[in-house]
Amino acid sequence: MLVKVGSRELELGGPHLTELRSSNEIVHDVVALRERMEEDGYLLIRGFHDRAKVLHARTSILEKMGQMGKLDRDTLLEEGRMADGSKSIFMGGTNEDLPALLNVLNGDHIMRFFDELLGEPSLTYHYKWLRAVGKGDFTGAHYDIVYMGRGTEKVYTVWSPLGDVSYEMGGLAICLGSHRFEDLKQSYGTKDSDRDGIGHYTDDPLVITEKFGGKWATTTFEAGDVLIFGMYLLHCSLENTTNQYRISVDARYQSVNEKVDERWSGKKPRGHDK
Ligand SMILES: O=C(O)CCC(=O)C(=O)O
8 A cells, every 4th residue: 555654745655654563552551651752752652532422522612613614514523624725734732722622632632641651741832733624634753852852852743643543644754763863863953944954854754754764654543542752753744635624733751850842831831932
């Protein structure tokens, strides 16, 4: 099967693209989870969130998008089909008007998970990166440290699909081993998007593997699944080739004892430096 990763078409199971591995068999063993995170640089946990709560959040987001005129009115709301002429919508912010979403991202289940994983009380940044990615769009390959590196490096991203995401709808892909690309960490990984005016490293996933090695990995996702990774794991998304929005959110978690990146934390996070 051919999958569109960033600007390339790659064969799933071919030399450049494989499947992510799930960590569900070790989900109740925190020591094993920490070792897996160290070794693989990511944790894929299926059914981590309560699926019904995620679907409730999805409905509230779709209702909002419908009111914004972004959805095709002749189709079912839950399909999230794009209205003619609509584009991707970035809804980053505190999203206080979406309590069902905050219930998933700030709830006891996920906070207790991070308390245990970190071995310290955890916090989550108030800013949530909510995205509705439309047809033809994808996210280029990057390290998150470039966007949120002004506090501790020990921040974790949780990427949550808010709906089922097929290969065609464009879920996330990561570059295996990229948390150990020391040259890249010492160059691109020391940049700050606001200070240096730098963003994604590349739209072409093979630029990375040809220069640094590794291999890309992805999968299909269901509402409730999460992909968790640190600040130095290269990731991009597959292209959405459908006319249904791919709705997802990425949120951040860290220890309360570490420095936070003030752009994203607090009740009124200021966001990127203007
Ligand atoms: O969902 C996407 O397209 C990008 C997500 C991302 O870059 C992240 O989770 O850090």
